[in-house]
Amino acid sequence: MPEDWPLWEVFVRPRRGLSHTHVGSLHAPDAQLALRNARDLYTRRQEGVSIWVVPAAAVTASSPDEKDAFFDPAADKAYRHPTFYAVPEGAPHL
């Protein structure tokens, strides 16, 4: 029976104005009970004001094998950071 319970990923919003953040995963037979299990497992100490649960099967993840191709090319492209650019004189709010 328990092996029939699918895995769910849990996202909690710590407080109003912040984004939902991944906090962990759990097993539950369906979405409504996943939400309740998440409440019991991840918000016992007032960690949040809102919860999302997502079927783990619905998450498409990048593969560790693709790590080099995905992420390394960004390493030497300093011009992608705003600090790379000098702010012109007289444009304080740029």
Add this chain to the structure above:
Amino acid sequence: MTAGSSTGFDRLLALGDDALVMAQRLGGWCTRAPEMEEDVALANIALDQLGAARLLLGYAGEVEGAGRDEDALAFLRTDREYRNALLAELPDADFAVLVVKLLFFCAFQRLRYATLAAGPDERLAAIAAKAVKESAYHVDHGAQWTVRLGDGTDESHTRTQAAVDELWPYTHELFDDEPGLRPAWLSTVEPVLAEATLDRPADGWAPRGGRDGQHTEALSYLLAEMQVLHRAHPGARW
């Protein structure tokens, strides 16, 4: 002691014992629920019940004025001195019985606490106002599982209907102190049973006696387990 304060003491004992016995029954499920997540959920509910029991019994001890604190009331009374309704003490033969009991009992507790939260006794109202929010979640948990088990497999449906049939007669006693709450309780419970494709039993046999200290043998065993440590080692602490 006046009759009035004695009545207050008995009422607080009934409320506190309901919560304490529910807590002990729920605690027995820890590590035995169908899944680890459910272990945690039931333990959470057990601790909510225990928290309410401590506040209620602590207050009862003060009202009684005989020097008994929450521990003395919890650990040093016999079954004949307990005032919980019979429904709380009935053994949970399987998960279905637990789930249906959770629905039936906590739906009652929520209504009772809601009434008390608006009552004239400020201390009791504050305890009830805290407990009523917790109760709402307990009812939801019982209802969610009742629907899934009732409208689940043939096996789960059969077991859950059996649990409903077994526990239904014991729900009458819950409303002896406040009969006006039963219609509201029915309007909570009946739609859940209908959604769960479960038959709502006919009203008939209505065992009672818990409020007078006349319990089933199940309470003696429950108390023996709950009290043995304190009786062997008075005042023992973790």
